[in-house]
Amino acid sequence: MRKAIIWILFAIVLIVLPLIFDSILSISIFNQMCIAIVFALSYNMLLGQGGMLSFGHAVYFGLGGFMAVHALMKIEYEEMYFSVTFIPLIGGVFGLLAAAFIGSFSTHKAGTVFAMISLGVGELIAASSLILVSFFGGEAGVSGDRTYGPTFFGYDFAQDIQVYYFAAAWMFVATFFMYLFTRTPAGRMANAVRDNAERAEFIGYSARRVRFISFMMAGFFAGIAGGLFAMNYEILTEENLNAATSGRVLLMAYIGGLGFFIGPIVGAVVLTLINSLLSNYTDLWLLYLGIMFLLTVMFLPRGLTGFLMMHTVPWQLGKLRTLAIPYTLTAIPSAVFLLSILAMLEMGHSMDSDFSFFGVALNPASYGSWIGLIIISSAAFFALRLTLPRLRSAWAEANTLPAVVSETVTTEGQQ
Amino acid sequence: MMEVLIFATLNGLVTGLLLFMLASGLTLIFSMMGVLNFAHASFYMLGAYFAYSISLYTGFWPALIFAPILVGALGALVERYGLRRVHKSGHVAELVFTFGLAFLIEEAVQFFWGRATKSYRSPDILDFPLFTLFGQNFPAYKAFMIFISIGIFIGLYFVLTRTRIGIIIQAAITHPNTVANLGHNVPLIFMGAFGVGSGLAGLAGVIAGPVLTTFPGMATVLGSIVFVIVVIGGLGSLAGALVASLLIGLLQSYAIASNVGMPDLLNLLGVSFERDHPLNDIWRLTLPQIAPIMPFLLLVIVLIFRPSGLFGKRES
Numbered sequence: 001m002r003k004a005i006i007w008i009l010f011a012i013v014l015i016v017l018p019l020i021f022d023s024i025l026s027i028s029i030f031n032q033m034c035i036a037i038v039f040a041l042s043y044n045m046l047l048g049q050g051g052m053l054s055f056g057h058a059v060y061f062g063l064g065g066f067m068a069v070h071a072l073m074k075i076e077y078e079e080m081y082f083s084v085t086f087i088p089l090i091g092g093v094f095g096l097l098a099a100a101f102i103g104s105f106s107t108h109k110a111g112t113v114f115a116m117i118s119l120g121v122g123e124l125i126a127a128s129s130l131i132l133v134s135f136f137g138g139e140a141g142v143s144g145d146r147t148y149g150p151t152f153f154g155y156d157f158a159q160d161i162q163v164y165y166f167a168a169a170w171m172f173v174a175t176f177f178m179y180l181f182t183r184t185p186a187g188r189m190a191n192a193v194r195d196n197a198e199r200a201e202f203i204g205y206s207a208r209r210v211r212f213i214s215f216m217m218a219g220f221f222a223g224i225a226g227g228l229f230a231m232n233y234e235i236l237t238e239e240n241l242n243a244a245t246s247g248r249v250l251l252m253a254y255i256g257g258l259g260f261f262i263g264p265i266v267g268a269v270v271l272t273l274i275n276s277l278l279s280n281y282t283d284l285w286l287l288y289l290g291i292m293f294l295l296t297v298m299f300l301p302r303g304l305t306g307f308l309m310m311h312t313v314p315w316q317l318g319k320l321r322t323l324a325i326p327y328t329l330t331a332i333p334s335a336v337f338l339l340s341i342l343a344m345l346e347m348g349h350s351m352d353s354d355f356s357f358f359g360v361a362l363n364p365a366s367y368g369s370w371i372g373l374i375i376i377s378s379a380a381f382f383a384l385r386l387t388l389p390r391l392r393s394a395w396a397e398a399n400t401l402p403a404v405v406s407e408t409v410t411t412e413g414q415q
Numbered sequence: 416m417m418e419v420l421i422f423a424t425l426n427g428l429v430t431g432l433l434l435f436m437l438a439s440g441l442t443l444i445f446s447m448m449g450v451l452n453f454a455h456a457s458f459y460m461l462g463a464y465f466a467y468s469i470s471l472y473t474g475f476w477p478a479l480i481f482a483p484i485l486v487g488a489l490g491a492l493v494e495r496y497g498l499r500r501v502h503k504s505g506h507v508a509e510l511v512f513t514f515g516l517a518f519l520i521e522e523a524v525q526f527f528w529g530r531a532t533k534s535y536r537s538p539d540i541l542d543f544p545l546f547t548l549f550g551q552n553f554p555a556y557k558a559f560m561i562f563i564s565i566g567i568f569i570g571l572y573f574v575l576t577r578t579r580i581g582i583i584i585q586a587a588i589t590h591p592n593t594v595a596n597l598g599h600n601v602p603l604i605f606m607g608a609f610g611v612g613s614g615l616a617g618l619a620g621v622i623a624g625p626v627l628t629t630f631p632g633m634a635t636v637l638g639s640i641v642f643v644i645v646v647i648g649g650l651g652s653l654a655g656a657l658v659a660s661l662l663i664g665l666l667q668s669y670a671i672a673s674n675v676g677m678p679d680l681l682n683l684l685g686v687s688f689e690r691d692h693p694l695n696d697i698w699r700l701t702l703p704q705i706a707p708i709m710p711f712l713l714l715v716i717v718l719i720f721r722p723s724g725l726f727g728k729r730e731s
Binding site: 119120131348 | 451497500501504506507508510511512514515516518519521522523525526635639642643646650700704705707708711712714715718719722
């Protein structure tokens with residue numbers, strides 16, 4: 001029941017969102033988010049649920065997308081006649097076929113061997129896409145037009161808002177089915193094989209077969225994401241199936257949190273926002289993204305979602321409030337530290353004499369600005385380290401069941 | 416025909432030995448920590464950039480010494496404060512960490528040195544043709560590259576098999592706990608090996624920078640190929656890395672130098688296709704065209720039929 005409410009709320013949010021943020025920019029960001037969510041969730045089927053680290057997941061996204069664009073062209077030239085609403089399905093089926101072919105030899109093993117095969121296949125397909133010009137269009141890519149074919153309940157996809165509802169609906173359905181997949185025996189066995197392939201084999205399952213099924217499903221949903229991409233941008237290029245795209249989806253899933261179904265959704269939303277908003281303000285956003293990614297891997301191995309989920313125990317114990325002051329004490333020097341580092345990076349990048357950072361005038365040519373920032377950042381860093389012991393003990397305290405409370409619980413139980 | 420073959424062989428040797436300098440460090444690090452370091456080629460790139468910056472002030476030769484040391488120190492720091500922390504979250508986290516590090520280093524290089532290609536040049540002393548064969552010059556710098564790479568291979572082999580520290584390293588690879596019980600500082604050995612591996616990659620960057628151009632994408636260009644080599648050669652096998660490096664270097668060099676392709680094969684078979692055949696692209700492929708994808712093709716084939724690689728013993 002609670003789960004049904006979550007899904008209904010999710011649907012309502014999707015419907016209402018473009019009514020609140022109705023600018024062209026925000027609609028286009030929402031479209032990107034829908035695509036990214038499906039793609040990141042499909043990736044999580046491999047890495048998070050199946051334990052298969054892939055460096056070539058963009059292959060299925062890209063192949064599905066290319067096929068979708070070719071289908072769009074077929075509709076445009078009236079060689080096929082159906083509504084473009086079903087284009088993502090074509091992408092999905094093609095992604096599934098590609099995954100079935102490649103998975104037939106790559107899922108023998110998980111671990112490093114799988115990762116290496118996925119890397120090799122990824123590079124192979126990306127490089128071949130530049131050679132096989134008639135299908136992939138070479139450097140220029142292939143482009144189509146989504147406005148042809150029969151309309152779907154009056155939808156002709158001439159406006160972005162129509163594309164949004166189309167993408168959101170597909171995303172909702174795909175997310176729902178991917179969630180259902182985690183509940184099926186195949187999805188459960190994928191977890192079992194991830195955790196201990198040997199034991200899974202002992203109870204009679206072929207680890208390889210389980211991986212193969214997960215792999216095909218991941219390919220299918222990546223293909224759907226590719227089809228959505230084709231509908232949104234109406235163009236696909238080599239860039240959509242190369243290693244950079246594969247890396248980006250890994251980033252999304254990892255920053256969001258691999259161990260949770262919602263993790264990749266969080267990652268996709270956050271990274272799309274960073275991608276489209278931060279890049280307006282600074283040239284260095286990719287550098288920041290890299291730093292953020294490394295910090296996540298080092299300090300939050302379970303991602304942003306994992307960080308939030310860490311607080312369930314203190315929350316259930318009703319001790320979340322005791323963390324507020326230690327958190328604030330740590331957050332202030334951390335923020336000062338990060339801001340001063342950011343200021344130095346931006347200052348070093350701009351080399352503009354009337355440079356200003358959040359309204360503070362700084363001069364990259366003068367030593368004063370640099371020395372000041374270095375002093376501020378190192379002071380903030382030491383202050384940060386001073387606050388850590390308090391935070392640690394507060395954290396430990398918030399996670400322990402107090403003796404008094406546990407006694408009352410037992411007496412209540414006896415009554 | 417003969418001169419094409421000789422020069423293709425020489426160029427293949429240069430590339431192959433260069434690749435080996437990267438692959439040797441990578442495979443050493445893998446055998447110690449069981450993690451494939453995605454950022455290895457990034458250290459190679461850093462080597463080239465450091466050498467470029469140092470050579471602006473001091474010329475090439477001091478850069479040849481100091482740039483690899485700097486890169487090695489940086490590598491040791493990465494191991495000490497990055498990898499070691501991530502280690503407890505498992506292998507996937509380690510792999511993902513090095514992946515992120517590669518991403519970050521590429522962005523950092525663009526931040527410090529810009530996107531444009533740097534005019535990092537080979538030293539004037541080596542700027543002459545070593546010999547002329549069939550009217551083609553073979554630059555002395557390439558001979559210097561071969562010389563350095565072979566020297567590194569011999570040095571590494573000697574250190575690993577004939578010295579005390581090499582024996583401790585080898586023991587630490589297979590029996591880290593026993594080595595620790597004997598009173599050796601195993602984490603320090605790992606840190607040192609990581610630093611030396613990174614330094615070797617840096618050295619490769621210093622000597623490759625002038626030939627293969629110094630630009631922010633140079634790590635990506637070579638990175639995945641080095642991976643391919645280490646996997647084909649067999650993870651953790653130094654000899655395998657050497658054989659695979661030379662194999663790939665020569666294969667690519669021959670493929671680029673040749674000018675045969677599918678049209679020749681089809682002519683030989685007496686088959687002809689219309690120009691607008693749907694598979695036109697495939698019928699018109701030439702070897703130089705597919706040279707860049709050959710290593711990956713080889714990788715996939717090797718992994719399917721012999722997942723442990725040519726010389727590998729370890730099943731991962």
